[in-house]
Amino acid sequence: MKKIWKWILAIVVVLVVADIGAAAYFYHVAVVPGHKDFLSSSQTLKKSDPLYKEKLWYQKVAKQTWHETSATDNLKLDAYYIPAAHKSQKTAIIAHGFMDNKTKMGAAAAMFHKMGYNVLVPDDRGQGDSQGNYIGFGWPDRLDYIKWMKLLLKREGQNQQLVMYGVSMGGATTMMVSGEKSVPKQLKAYIEDCGYTSVNDEITYEAKTMYHLPYWPLVPSVSAMTQLRAGYNFKEASALKQVAKNHKPMLFIHGDKDTFVPTRMVYPLYKADKGPKQLLIVKGATHAKSMAKNPTRYYQTVRKFLAKYVH
Known part of the structure; x- marks a missing residue:
């Protein structure tokens, strides 16, 4: 009987060690x-x-570099600010995707700049x-974006009308921001493009489609490791x-070929x-490619939506 329990204990130890090892690997991934x-x-x-001109403009346009401190752990954050061509009280705050950064958001920045907006990225x-x-994944970042909004209002004036826009992880970040009570009243509308329902849902989906792994025990283990190392877990990070909790206007965009x-x-x-809300499904668009797939329809939809709420 003792030998059986020893075997059981040994198997449990091996499984726990394997789970911790797998969690550490996928935490890194x-x-x-x-x-x-x-x-x-x-x-x-x-x-x-198809967005070559917009991205080239963004590479060449003069940019100011702004700094802010993160809301939870005193990190130094960096941003580009591009004033509108003519003095404007309208500003778009743009959130980038997973492992992207401010240098890759040229198409979105150009779109808003053409509409007469200042742009903060x-x-x-x-x-x-x-x-x-x-x-x-947008969760701690949601509070950072609110700090960026408040810095913007401090620097550019309280009469600013703000719009937040994000793609992929940035879309989820935008939705995560929308549920916070501390969002400034000057925030008039949100636009989210291909954001996920929650980090837990997205990681579960990617584990299955990319690695053919089940939810249990990997995803909960990586989530627990994220809680220990980064201060948040996958389930609480819910855009859904x-x-x-949002009552402000939001435009939802997604490609119908997003996998x-x-x-x-x-x-x-x-x-x-x-x-108030609107849904745009772009035919033939894969992940984060709705603007590139149909730039004219994308631009017109965004412009008409914002015209109802930003004046």
Whole structure:
């Protein structure tokens, strides 16, 4: 009998050690900033890009560099600020995606600049030129963006009308911001493009589709490790719960061929939102490619939506 219990204990120990090892590996894959094999690393701007002109403009336009301190752990954060061509009281705050940074948001920045907006494009903690050794997936970052808004109002005046826009992880960040009571009253509308319902849902989906791994025990273990090392867990990082508390206008955008943040995620998000809302599904668009797939429709939809709430 004692031998059986020893075997059982040995097996349990091996399984626990294996789980901890796997959690540490996937924590590094998902949460630690750095090169990711599953993401395109191409930085070359090609003339064949349907958004070439916008991205080239962004590379060349004069930018101010702004700094802020993170809301929870005193990290130095970095951002670009581009004033409108003519003095404007309208400003767009743009949130980038997973392992992206402010230098890659040229198409969105150009879109808002054409509409007469000032543009603020921060680097999230752990990405670009901002400090940090983990990716927040939008959850700790939501409070940082509120600090950016307040800094903007302090520098540019309390009469500013703010819009927040984000793509992919930035879309989820935008929705996570929307559920916070401390969002300034000057924030008039949100635009989220292909954001996920929650970090837990997205990590679970990626574990299954990319690694053919089940939810249990890997995802809860990586979430627990993230709690210990980064101060948040996957379940609390829910765009779905946050958007359910939002009462301000929100435009939801998703490509119908998205297999990275599956298109199906946008429907419960849209349904949960409590404010004035609109849904744009772009046919043929893969992940974060809705603007590139149909630039004219994208631009017109955003412009018409914002015209109702920002004057």
